Amino acid sequence: EYQTALGGALNDVAAVFAERGEHVARRQCVERAIAAQRRALELDPKSTVARKFLCNHLHNLASALLDSEAPANELDEANRQAITAARQWLQDMPDDPQRQHVLGVCLRTQALTLHRRNDLAAARESGAEAVKQLNNAYQADPHGEAYVIELAKARLFVAELLERLQSPDAEAAFRDWMLVARQWAELAADPIPWEGKSASRRASAA
Numbered sequence: 001e002y003q004t005a006l007g008g009a010l011n012d013v014a015a016v017f018a019e020r021g022e023h024v025a026r027r028q029c030v031e032r033a034i035a036a037q038r039r040a041l042e043l044d045p046k047s048t049v050a051r052k053f054l055c056n057h058l059h060n061l062a063s064a065l066l067d068s069e070a071p072a073n074e075l076d077e078a079n080r081q082a083i084t085a086a087r088q089w090l091q092d093m094p095d096d097p098q099r100q101h102v103l104g105v106c107l108r109t110q111a112l113t114l115h116r117r118n119d120l121a122a123a124r125e126s127g128a129e130a131v132k133q134l135n136n137a138y139q140a141d142p143h144g145e146a147y148v149i150e151l152a153k154a155r156l157f158v159a160e161l162l163e164r165l166q167s168p169d170a171e172a173a174f175r176d177w178m179l180v181a182r183q184w185a186e187l188a189a190d191p192i193p194w195e196g197k198s199a200s201r202r203a204s205a206a
Contacts, residue, residue: 003043004050007036011057014064023068030064033057051089052102058082059106066113079110097140101147104133108154115157120165127158138180145187152180 014029037054040047062078086103093099107130114123134151141147159173 001040003036003040004047004053007033007040007050007053007057010036011053011060014060018064018067023064027061027064027068030057030061034061051085052098055082055085055089055102055106058085059102059109062106062109062113066109066116072117075113079106079113082106083110095140097137097144097147100133100140101137101150104130104137104154105150107133108150108157111154111157115161120161124158124161124165127154127161130154131158142183148180148184148187152177152184155180 010029010033014026014033017023017026017029034054034057037050037057040050041054044050058078059082062075062082065075065078083103083106086099086106090096090099090103107126111123111126111130114120114126131151131154134147134154138144138147138151155173155177159170159177162170162173
């Protein structure tokens with residue numbers, strides 16, 4: 001329990017460094033959090049909490065590396081570890097929305113990584129799987145704010161990517177995004193969230 005709690009505390013500190021834009025300190029804290037959770041799992045391999053925290057920490061490392069524009073090989077390995085851990089956790093309870101959500105978030109970060117690299121075909125594939133997992137979580141709990149927000153982000157990412165690829169599926173993807181974006185706006189009591197010019201036009205016209 002101590003190692004699990006330590007990892008959680010280090011992850012919280014990393015979040016503070018993230019807000020400050022202190023990438024090196026953020027990465028160091030997340031890496032220490034990962035090490036703590038792995039020690040916790042050595043002591044108790046069946047610990048659900050430690051497995052959940054490890055998935056979160058691994059994803060946070062991938063996000064930290066993406067934000068700091070780390071080398072491609074480091075990013076790829078971080079994404080691989082995060083997705084692998086999330087898939088393994090989901091296998092134990094395939095219908096659990098929390099686990100579906102975690103895997104979806106990891107896949108979306110991988111999609112963002114690939115998009116920045118201009119590997120649009122691979123980004124589309126990861127983004128589509130992210131939407132699938134996040135939509136599963138949302139369908140199980142459509143009022144969960146985290147589920148709504150992450151699904152909206154993933155759908156928007158895919159929609160804008162499809163538009164960039166000049167895919168005929170882009171318009172349908174934007175309509176799907178708008179459905180959940182409106183719900184996000186209602187939950188947050190804010191205007192419909194959007195990123196990019198295409199989404200801005202659609203949000204203004206809604």
